[in-house]
Amino acid sequence: MGLTDLMSMAKPNMDARENFLSKLSSREFVNCFQCLKCTSGCTALKLLELKPHEIVKLVNLGFVDELASSDIIWTCVTCLKCVQRCPQKASPYHIIMVLRNMAVEKEAQIPEEYLKTVSRILETGLAEAPQEVTTRKMEVFDRKSLNLPKITFPRESFQVAFMKIMEEK
Ligand code: SF4
Numbered sequence: 368m369g370l371t372d373l374m375s376m377a378k379p380n381m382d383a384r385e386n387f388l389s390k391l392s393s394r395e396f397v398n399c400f401q402c403l404k405c406t407s408g409c410t411a412l413k414l415l416e417l418k419p420h421e422i423v424k425l426v427n428l429g430f431v432d433e434l435a436s437s438d439i440i441w442t443c444v445t446c447l448k449c450v451q452r453c454p455q456k457a458s459p460y461h462i463i464m465v466l467r468n469m470a471v472e473k474e475a476q477i478p479e480e481y482l483k484t485v486s487r488i489l490e491t492g493l494a495e496a497p498q499e500v501t502t503r504k505m506e507v508f509d510r511k512s513l514n515l516p517k518i519t520f521p522r523e524s525f526q527v528a529f530m531k532i533m534e535e536k
């Protein structure tokens with residue numbers, strides 16, 4: 368659901384904010400001074416309904432449940448640029464990851480495209496399978512016709528690593 372719909376009746380919830388804080392390894396994000404350095408370098412900026420600095424602001428104001436129920440937290444591409452650029456160690460990235468975990472815990476709706484990507488990774492070890500390309504003359508080429516080497520899917524090594532992480536948890 369879009370954030371605009373969720374926010375129309377929203378009220379700040381400071382208990383939810385405290386619960387959120389307990390899930391973060393650091394409380395630095397309360398020191399955000401809205402400099403916008405995170406937003407100015409964000410890879411997903413054009414796709415985000417809310418900018419990274421606005422997400423930090425809303426969490427600080429207590430609108431945690433609304434964010435955890437909205438689609439916007441799934442648009443971040445986890446590039447970590449905001450972590451590198453923030454002068455206050457506020458890290459919008461880590462905030463978004465906690466919000467995603469909260470969304471899964473409360474069984475909020477997760478965008479279908481995101482679930483498809485997770486399935487592809489589990490099945491093949493790749494986020495995106497090799498695709499054919501089409502030229503302006505509508506000629507279609509695959510890797511073989513371009514004399515490119517065959518892709519080996521890292522499925523097995525990925526699944527072994529994934530199972531190891533799950534067992535350690
Ligand atoms: S999260 Fe960091 S970079 Fe972004 S607005 Fe706040 S202080 Fe600036």
Ligand code: SF4
Nearest residue numbers: 409443444446447449
């Ligand atoms: S990690 Fe997410 S929020 Fe941070 S800069 Fe990258 S895309 Fe933007």
